[in-house]
Amino acid sequence: MITRRAFLAAAGAAAAAPATLHATPEAMNEAIRALTAGAAAPRGRVKLEVPELIENGNSVVLGVTVESPMTEADHVRAIHVLAPLNPLPNMISVYLGPRAGRARFTTRVRVANSQTLVALAQLSDGSFWSDQVSVVVTLAACAEEVK
Amino acid sequence: MARAIVKVPARARRGEIIELRAIVAHVMETGFRRTETGALVPRDIIRRMVCSYNGVEVFRADFHPAVAANPLIVFTTLAAESGRIEFRWTGDNGFDAAESAPIAVE
Numbered sequence: 531m532i533t534r535r536a537f538l539a540a541a542g543a544a545a546a547a548p549a550t551l552h553a554t555p556e557a558m559n560e561a562i563r564a565l566t567a568g569a570a571a572p573r574g575r576v577k578l579e580v581p582e583l584i585e586n587g588n589s590v591v592l593g594v595t596v597e598s599p600m601t602e603a604d605h606v607r608a609i610h611v612l613a614p615l616n617p618l619p620n621m622i623s624v625y626l627g628p629r630a631g632r633a634r635f636t637t638r639v640r641v642a643n644s645q646t647l648v649a650l651a652q653l654s655d656g657s658f659w660s661d662q663v664s665v666v667v668t669l670a671a672c673a674e675e676v677k
Numbered sequence: 678m679a680r681a682i683v684k685v686p687a688r689a690r691r692g693e694i695i696e697l698r699a700i701v702a703h704v705m706e707t708g709f710r711r712t713e714t715g716a717l718v719p720r721d722i723i724r725r726m727v728c729s730y731n732g733v734e735v736f737r738a739d740f741h742p743a744v745a746a747n748p749l750i751v752f753t754t755l756a757a758e759s760g761r762i763e764f765r766w767t768g769d770n771g772f773d774a775a776e777s778a779p780i781a782v783e
Contacts, residue, residue, distance in 0.1 A: 625736070625738075626752070
């Protein structure tokens with residue numbers, strides 16, 4: 531049995547929730563700064579693969595490929611994926627090296643809102659490269675009510 | 678022990694790039710969801726997946742709540758020598774799971 535007080539608390543929480551449902555632009559910038567230490571991350575060399583129209587944000591196949599010879603002298607050290615309008619901007623970070631053979635991975639993620647996803651790659655020479663894909667989400671993930 | 682499935686080719690040529698797949702059963706509760714009464718459901722996620730090839734780390738992933746339930750990860754590695762490829766997942770509430778598979782390299 532839901533009491534009137536509990537209902538009002540829930541309604542209040544639901545009304546207040548949208549403000550906290552996604553990261554602020556500052557949080558996104560802060561997350562990028564934490565990864566790049568302020569270095570520029572121009573677009574190129576990175577390919578972020580994700581469907582542009584997402585019907586269900588709860589499980590979205592996402593892949594990142596970086597052009598790299600993956601040798602001891604020239605390889606990808608890390609790949610990060612960020613979502614500026616998810617509750618937290620960081621989605622996943624992977625760390626690899628020349629033993630990976632290819633700078634590529636695939637996973638499944640949650641996407642909370644229509645937004646522009648960002649992939650960032652850090653190379654062994656310290657440079658950063660990025661790619662972006664704008665996605666439209668019809669059923670959002672992350673903050674739905676638990677039945 | 679949590680249910681985990683890993684796919685590693687049984688045999689490969691030395692220096693060949695092989696694809697590895699790993700999936701583990703886990704709710705990956707985000708910590709942002711609420712119940713009907715407005716109570717926040719506490720976060721319960723896997724934080725890290727580490728892949729080791731004969732004991733040497735070759736790939737690591739840090740998961741955030743944005744990784745979907747039953748996290749799947751697909752990546753590649755160079756077939757170096759025969760042995761075992763081990764996957765280990767660790768996370769909130771002391772979660773710890775491991776699975777491994779043998780590989781024969783010619």
